[in-house]
Amino acid sequence: MTEDNTTPDSAPEAATATTGPDVPPDHLAIDPRSPHFDGDVLRRGVGIRFKGAVRTNIEEYCISEGWVRVQAGKTMDRKGRPLTIKLNGPVEAWFEDLGEDAPVAKAG
Numbered sequence: 001m002t003e004d005n006t007t008p009d010s011a012p013e014a015a016t017a018t019t020g021p022d023v024p025p026d027h028l029a030i031d032p033r034s035p036h037f038d039g040d041v042l043r044r045g046v047g048i049r050f051k052g053a054v055r056t057n058i059e060e061y062c063i064s065e066g067w068v069r070v071q072a073g074k075t076m077d078r079k080g081r082p083l084t085i086k087l088n089g090p091v092e093a094w095f096e097d098l099g100e101d102a103p104v105a106k107a108g
Contacts, residue, residue: 023105024093029060029069031081036060045096049104051089059084063091063107 024046029036048058050068059082060069068091069084077083092106 022095022098023103024095026064026105027060027062028093031059034060047094047096047102049092050087061091061093063093063105066091066107 024041025036025038027036028038028041028046030042031037032039048055048061048068050058050061055068055070057070058068059071061067067086067088069086071082072085073083075083090107092104094102094104096102
């Protein structure tokens with residue numbers, strides 16, 4: 001006899017996917033100078049969950065490598081751009097315009 005470790009109460013928050021038109025890209029940045037910038041994707045609105053908490057201050061993320069970049073306070077570099085720090089941990093992304101049942105892109 002095999003054991004089933006799932007409980008009947010546990011339902012996934014949303015569908016999980018890795019690719020497709022309704023899943024955000026693996027790597028995205030809000031800086032137009034970045035090669036990972038995509039204005040059309042950003043206009044749709046991308047939600048980010050980092051280490052289990054929804055974050056709204058993400059400058060750049062990479063799901064497969066498991067990191068995000070956030071602004072380091074109000075500090076600016078010599079060119080007037082915000083300094084960022086890289087934080088490591090599990091990253092999940094989804095399109096906000098699809099509602100609560102949007103497919104979630106996450107590593108794994």
